[in-house]
Amino acid sequence: MPARLQLLPLALLVACGGGTSTETPSTEGAPSPAPAAEGGGTITIDGSSTVFPITEAVAEEYQQGRKTRVTIGVSGTGGGMKKLCAGEVLIAGASRPIKPSEVELCGANGIQLIELPVAYDGIAVVVNPQNDWASSMTVAELKALWAPEAQANVTKWSQVRPGWPDQEIHLFGAGVDSGTYDYFTAAVVGTEHSSRGDFTSSEDDNVLVQGISTDKLALGFFGLAYYEENKDKLKVLGVDDGNPANGDGPILPSAATVSDGTYQPLSRPIFLYVDAKAATRPEVQEFIHFYLEQGRPLVAEVGYIPLSDVAYGMVKQRFDAGKTGSLFEGHGSTIGATVEALLGKP
Amino acid sequence: MNEATAPRARTARAELTASRAGSKRLEKAFLALCLVSVFAPLALLLYLVGETTLDGLGRLSWDFLTGYPSRKAEKAGILPALVGSVYLITLAAGMALPVGVGAAIYLEEYGGRSRLARLIEVNIANLAGVPSVIYGLLGLGVFVRFLGLDRSLLAGAATLALLVLPIVIISSREAMRTVQDNVREAAYGLGATRWQVIRSVILPQALPGILTGAILAVSRAMGETAPLIVVGALTYMTFLPDGPMSPFTALPIQIFNWVSRPKAGFDINAAAGITVLLLTLLAMNATAIWIRQRAQRRA
């Protein structure tokens, strides 16, 4: 036995040593030049979990019959931006516009970004199907309900709108680390990342669906795609932003009302950010063109709302022109704007 | 029995047959409590595993095991994640075991009570309680950026190795401590050097305990998601890792991704993925247990 036991640590050392010696590490900061099997290159993408399903669908179709490899990581919008600005990936998906700090970081590393809106994401405000009193809410009511001051004060349906039952209201919301939460608070409360804290939150929207569908007194918000998939278990509320310019009265969320800009303020564009240097590589150009030209049905298939054909055309032009910088000038979301309106800005 | 001894016998009878009903009831209640604490968690676990397996059974097929990720739940497969996890765990164990056992040997057999040894000891105990994301950040800083390993399997495995190192060290030390001093003395008395004593007497006897630690370590590493995501594990890739410097993804990442998808059908994939994860874990642990059993049979 001693002979055999003596070999054990040795074998482990060999296994471990073998791992380190096979390939020399690539230089730091180089945009992941992992060579593909037979040419074609690798397109490295990271970022938001909201954008992920769209990019995954596009990559899946794009790779049919092509040698180019597409890899996608999900480290969140912030994580993806950091990697993009460190030159570790070529493209980042983002569920919000770039922040000033990120613009600075990229600039410090000499990286310019091209901003490409690729789809809309709506946020649905939903209640239990047995809720027979509420069918819509105004933004003012939502604000009164979700603002930090509402904590422990607004606890009954009757406090939201006179005439609604004098019963407890049970709140559910997207996790506070999600882009959905950030956008909802910005649009409804008026301050990003600020809301009451006494609600059931989960990073997994399916948990929220489950919670609301079993609680008659529940009200919650999450990505529109999750409502679309669970229509039979939930009841969606119309939202009235009080601005007749984009539709009078409460508007129910749908592909049409989101993309024509009438479901306001709870719809927003989501983005790809592309490293401008990488945008000159043929495989990246081909991939982005594919994304913008053939992505439309895929966006809808995975539960999001595509831009209009006109808007996709404008985005493609922007990419081809290599136009860097942000439409939002690093100032966060412009609440409730359509992509056409944004791109059409002089 | 004469008349003189009769009263004493009566007393003895009374003493020996007195009712202990009270303490007996207590004993029974305690036993019941113990049984409940054993079976309640076990039943819950069985229920969870059973339910998950049943949910995922429909998706568990050769195509699922050998398929690549897809936006269509029924087409999506788990191969890159499965291969990635197996590579990760093998590499991580290959690094953590020699280093961890080595550290344990130093602390247990050489370090004595020196200030350095005690400092290391306290730190290891603390490291065991550090949240795994912190290890991810450390891995990102040291392996990915400083050592230039990029977002590679090797960087991920090194991070996991670091994460489980305290487990390996602590359990190896425990195992070595169970080797009795008189066995050590016997070896020294035969003119063995310290290294010879460690290698031929202490390690063989400690092997079962060390392997138990390895099982715990592998199980822990297998389920970790957060540090891998920080280090840069992918969620979507349509090729297999082809070496330690290759990009990678892992089972828990794929499962997490499926769980949180809005589209129906992905929840079934997640359940099937969990079953694959459990089976992989089971297979790896069975190997370690088999080695342990062989080692113990010699003892």
Place this chain on the structure above:
Amino acid sequence: MPDPIKPVRIETRGLRAWFGAKEALHGIDMVFHDREVTAIIGPSGCGKSTFIRCLNRMHELVRGARAEGQVILDDVDVYGKDVDPVLLRRKVGMVFQKPNPFPTMSIRENVLSGLRLTGRLDRSRAEEIVERSLRGAALWDEVKDQLDKGGASLSGGQQQRLCIARSLAVEPEVLLMDEPASALDPIATARIEDLIHELKEQYTIAIVTHSMQQAARVSDRTAFFLMGDLVEVDDTDNIFTSPKDQRTEDYITGKFG
């Protein structure tokens, strides 16, 4: 009667030993004669075990323990700077109080362990060494058909003889025995004592024992230790019949201990 002209094999000069700050031996001067059995007796805690553990430098393996003074073995001070304690222990073997065969090894592996551990095993001679050592320890006939069984599966007395065989296999010249029979039943004890008689033909033996009867039965010379001091050392017959020191007499007559 012991042969008075047997040469001195080991001599200690001013040997002192400590556990941490506690001094366990206060300067021992004593000799061991070649191929004789020297018994060391005394009450618990008198330093008798510490003393023989100083002879092959096992004492210093205990955390915080140290020794001072000289132990002369064949004209060499074993505490000299250039002496390797590892090599010393190959020459001065030791048998412990509690039988301690290696639990992961078979009987055969246990016998050969000293040679194998230290990388000195000549494989072609292995079988011969196993038989010679086990015969030397009077265990061969009992285990010759089960050499591959685990060493820990033997009875306590057999285990102790296996440990003696293990010590013999490395061909020491001196054997130190630290209460080798104290954990054994009377029959096993008798076998060990018989064995000691045979072994002294070839080895210089020091045996620590708490049993005066055992000392009287097996040894040529006997030393009486008390509280870290050597009180008296003499031919065993003299110690037990006409001790010179009152304390020795009190101890062997059972007045304390």
